[in-house]
Amino acid sequence: FQMGLAAMSEVVPEPRQKPTVPAKPTCANISMGSQLLGYVGIDTIIEQMRKKTMKTGFDFNIMVVGQSGLGKSTLVNTLFKSQVSRKSSSWNREEKIPKTVEIKAVNHVIEEGGVKMKLTVIDTPGFGDQINNENCCDPIEKYINEQYEKFLKEEVNIARKKRIPDTRVHCCMYFISPTGHSLRPLDVEFMRHLSKVVNIIPVIAKSDTMTVEEKHDFKQRVRKELEFNGIEFYPQKEFDEDMEDKAENDKIREMMPFAVVGSDKEYQVNGKRVLGRKTPWGVVEVENLNHCEFGLLRDFLIRSHLQDLKEVTHNIHYETYRAKRLNDNGGLPPVNNPDSEEQHESNL
Ligand SMILES: Nc1nc2c(ncn2[C@@H]2O[C@H](COP(=O)(O)OP(=O)(O)OP(=O)(O)O)[C@@H](O)[C@H]2O)c(=O)[nH]1
Numbered sequence: 001f002q003m004g005l006a007a008m009s010e011v012v013p014e015p016r017q018k019p020t021v022p023a024k025p026t027c028a029n030i031s032m033g034s035q036l037l038g039y040v041g042i043d044t045i046i047e048q049m050r051k052k053t054m055k056t057g058f059d060f061n062i063m064v065v066g067q068s069g070l071g072k073s074t075l076v077n078t079l080f081k082s083q084v085s086r087k088s089s090s091w092n093r094e095e096k097i098p099k100t101v102e103i104k105a106v107n108h109v110i111e112e113g114g115v116k117m118k119l120t121v122i123d124t125p126g127f128g129d130q131i132n133n134e135n136c137c138d139p140i141e142k143y144i145n146e147q148y149e150k151f152l153k154e155e156v157n158i159a160r161k162k163r164i165p166d167t168r169v170h171c172c173m174y175f176i177s178p179t180g181h182s183l184r185p186l187d188v189e190f191m192r193h194l195s196k197v198v199n200i201i202p203v204i205a206k207s208d209t210m211t212v213e214e215k216h217d218f219k220q221r222v223r224k225e226l227e228f229n230g231i232e233f234y235p236q237k238e239f240d241e242d243m244e245d246k247a248e249n250d251k252i253r254e255m256m257p258f259a260v261v262g263s264d265k266e267y268q269v270n271g272k273r274v275l276g277r278k279t280p281w282g283v284v285e286v287e288n289l290n291h292c293e294f295g296l297l298r299d300f301l302i303r304s305h306l307q308d309l310k311e312v313t314h315n316i317h318y319e320t321y322r323a324k325r326l327n328d329n330g331g332l333p334p335v336n337n338p339d340s341e342e343q344h345e346s347n348l
């Protein structure tokens with residue numbers, strides 16, 4: 001590296017001017033090389049990356065799963081209607097949300113500060129209605145794996161796309177019924193199984209049905225049960241990168257599962273329009289942190305952990321899938337021909 005700089009210094013003897021991007025002192029500034037030449041400009045990589053991201057935009061995919069009637073579809077609408085995309089939404093307020101009968105992806109392109117995010121929320125039918133709930137995990141796991149498979153096929157193509165569209169599920173919100181008692185065996189089974197293929201974020205549904213104390217106790221109990229059953233939810237302890245990461249994530253893990261309330265209706269409260277649920281004793285405001293933790297959940301997903309959710313999906317979950325698929329195939333990439341299609345399906 002230093003030799004390179006020395007060679008360059010013959011061509012460019014003048015110390016280079018610092019570009020307009022404000023720079024923090026970096027290791028490069030104090031190294032030998034930079035003493036000769038002044039500012040090298042390594043920190044402009046951040047600006048370069050920012051420009052690229054602005055141009056290409058990015059995909060972010062959230063899935064909601066859980067028992068029927070816990071408010072999954074309502075929360076999908078809440079996410080789109082709340083500050084995430086208040087501008088881009090146009091809803092028929094009178095329309096009632098029907099029972100979900102199939103896996104359905106809803107997407108919106110949301111633009112803020114020149115950056116485009118394609119946010120997809122995958123709504124799933126609720127389970128738990130049947131007497132035998134043994135296989136209710138299957139269609140959801142199948143969907144998740146199909147997205148990995150799609151990505152893998154694109155990756156091993158000879159003529160690869162410059163940018164592979166990413167439909168992989170970056171996080172799966174698991175809805176827990178606000179019983180005040182404990183997790184159901186089905187919840188434990190489901191989360192234990194799915195946490196191996198996707199980032200699981202448990203949430204307590206319809207938290208407006210609990211008192212402050214009930215909510216506090218229930219959260220504590222759920223956390224204990226998750227730990228007791230060895231369920232690693234996101235952010236997983238084993239992936240904390242350093243002490244700073246650990247300290248930050250420990251705080252979040254202590255707040256989880258977030259107790260949420262969903263709604264797609266707006267009401268007038270103190271002269272402001274807010275998303276809420278109207279009850280005889282007042283309006284439960286979805287985005288008011290004194291009322292519920294929807295705001296915390298949204299900030300956690302979008303503002304602080306979006307990039308990390310994508311990285312864990314790519315580096316851990318997708319990598320596990322990919323390694324298994326390539327192994328099963330004797331080290332060869334999966335072939336894109338119709339004959340093998342059936343076999344792939346059975347491998348999933
Ligand atoms: N009290 C309360 N009710 C809610 C909340 N969210 C949704 N609901 C109501 O619960 C009922 C079911 O809501 P959905 O969003 O359809 O539930 P779902 O989980 O999508 O149900 P499936 O599609 O059958 O899986 C509706 O009457 C909603 O208005 C909430 O946070 N609190």
Ligand SMILES: [Mg+2]
Pocket residue numbers: 072073074098099100123124125126
């Ligand atoms: Mg639904």
